[in-house]
Every structure is written in structure tokens, then in C-alpha cells.
Amino acid sequence: MRIVLVGPPGAGKGTQATLLAAKLGVPHISTGDLFRANISQQTELGKLAKSYMDAGNLVPDEVTIAMAKDRMEQPDAENGFLLDGFPRNVSQAEALDEVLNTESIKLDAVLDLEVPEAEVVKRIAGRRICRNDSAHVFHVEYKPAAKEGVCDVCGGELYQRDDDSEDTVRKRLEVYHTQTEPIIDYYKAQGLVVTISSLGPVEEITKRALEALKREDDDK
Known part of the structure; x- marks a missing residue:
């Protein structure tokens, strides 16, 4: 299957993308991974992207699109892929x-992960990261540390990242509503x-997604 995954920040796209791609046997293609790779x-596209990033500028759509196109043409994506973080706006x-x-290829589905805005704020603003190892992640409500402010794994200090503050989360949601959410209507018009x-x-959530995708596939 060829799927685009969309949803607001905090919807769990990264987690679900990894699980769904493994279940469906297709590569998980995320913009973050594309840029890092x-x-x-040091590909030509990578050098070009880095030049914009080093200058503090946004990487133009055409560079992101070229990276995605190159990745989708790799042999492991021949029978499908799951796009995460791309497209990010209607022009993309x-x-x-x-x-x-x-390439005479069509998308099979656009999976929209729906989550209330209040829950997004709660999920992200409650996150706490270990200063010693960013892989050690806790949450003040959903996964609290045994001792407040202290990592259960290594004893490091837990802190809230600047971009996880409530004000920043609400700004990120505004950007999502303005730039990314319109692609849902764009794809709804295509059914x-x-x-x-x-x-x-x-x-x-993974089970729910797989069942919904199977119904969509069966209806075609």
C-alpha cells in the first residue's frame, strides 16, 4: 500500500508510522530521516538542504520533494511506502x-490521526526528557518517574524541552491548522x-488503523 500519514503534533505519527510500516511490509519514509540521510x-540534495539550514532558512519545497521522489524510487519502495511528515502543505x-x-502510481489512502487539541497539549507539555540520554522519556501523567525530576533509568535530571512548553505547542498547532490541515480536504476530494x-x-491505535486501511483497500 502507498499511504500518507497526517495528524497534528502529538498525535503519535512517528510511533504509528514505524509500527504500521512494519506490519504492512513497506518502508517508513519520514522527512526527518530523509534530511539526515x-x-x-553528502548527496547533492543533502548539501543543498544543509546550505539553507546553515543560513537559518527553510528548505524549499522542491528540495524536499526531490528527496522524497528519490527515496520512493528505491527498490524497497516498489510495492508501497508510508510517508510521514510529507506532504506538509497543499503545494507539496x-x-x-x-x-x-x-510513474503511473496512485496513493491508496491518507490516514488521518485525529486527536483533540487539549489532549495534544497535555501529551507534549507533560513530556520530560533525561539530560543524560534523550531516549529516556517520561510523562508527568502517563508515564511519571518514580521520583519527580529524576530519570528512573540512570538518575539523570528530567527536564522539559523549550519546544514542549504549552505556548510553543499551541503555536505548533496553529502552524499545523494553517499549513498542513488543508491537505486533508485536498485528499478528501480524491476520496x-x-x-x-x-x-x-x-x-x-495500530489495530484500529490496520482495520481502517483494510476496509479502504477492500472497498476499491
Whole structure:
């Protein structure tokens, strides 16, 4: 299957993308991974992207699209892929359609992870990270440390990242509503959107998504 995954920050896209891609046997293609891979491998696109980033500028859509196109043409993506973080706006969605049409390929579904805004704020603003190891992540409500402010794993200090503050989260949500959310209507017009709730245990959300995608596939 060829799937685009969308949803607001805090919806669990990264987690679900990894699990769903493994279940479906397709590569998980995220913009973050694309940038890191191209920059570390010093590809021409990576060098170009880095030049914009080093100057403090946003990487232009055409560079991101070129990276995504190159990744989707790799052998492991021949039978499908799961796009996470791309397209990020309607112009990128239109460009993706052009790329796929050139290859006579069509998307199978756009999976929309729906979560109330209050829950997004609670999920992100409650997150605490270990200063010694950023892989040690806790949450003041959902996964509290045994001792407040202290990592259960290594005893390091737990802190809230600047971009996890409530004010920053609300600004990120504004950007999502303005730039990314319109792609849902764009894809709804093509009959591709499958919306599921992103509330509940991780495994339950994955099961919900797989069932919804299967129904979508069966209906075609």
C-alpha cells in the first residue's frame, strides 16, 4: 500500500508510522530521516538542504520533494511506502501527485490521526526528557518517574524541552491548522482520507488503523 500519514503534533505519527510500516511490509519514509540521510551521505540534495539550514532558512519545497521522489524510487519502495511528515502543505501534495502520476502510481489512502487539541497539549507539555540520554522519556501523567525530576533509568535530571512548553505547542498547532490541515480536504476530494481516533493504547491505535486501511483497500 502507498499511504500518507497526517495528524497534528502529538498525535503519535512517528510511533504509528514505524509500527504500521512494519506490519504492512513497506518502508517508513519520514522527512526527518530523509534530511539526515542525505546530509550525512553528502548527496547533492543533502548539501543543498544543509546550505539553507546553515543560513537559518527553510528548505524549499522542491528540495524536499526531490528527496522524497528519490527515496520512493528505491527498490524497497516498489510495492508501497508510508510517508510521514510529507506532504506538509497543499503545494507539496500537488507536487507529490505530479511525481506519482509520472510513474503511473496512485496513493491508496491518507490516514488521518485525529486527536483533540487539549489532549495534544497535555501529551507534549507533560513530556520530560533525561539530560543524560534523550531516549529516556517520561510523562508527568502517563508515564511519571518514580521520583519527580529524576530519570528512573540512570538518575539523570528530567527536564522539559523549550519546544514542549504549552505556548510553543499551541503555536505548533496553529502552524499545523494553517499549513498542513488543508491537505486533508485536498485528499478528501480524491476520496482517499481515512480518519481514526488516536486516543488509547498504542497497540489499540495500530489495530484500529490496520482495520481502517483494510476496509479502504477492500472497498476499491
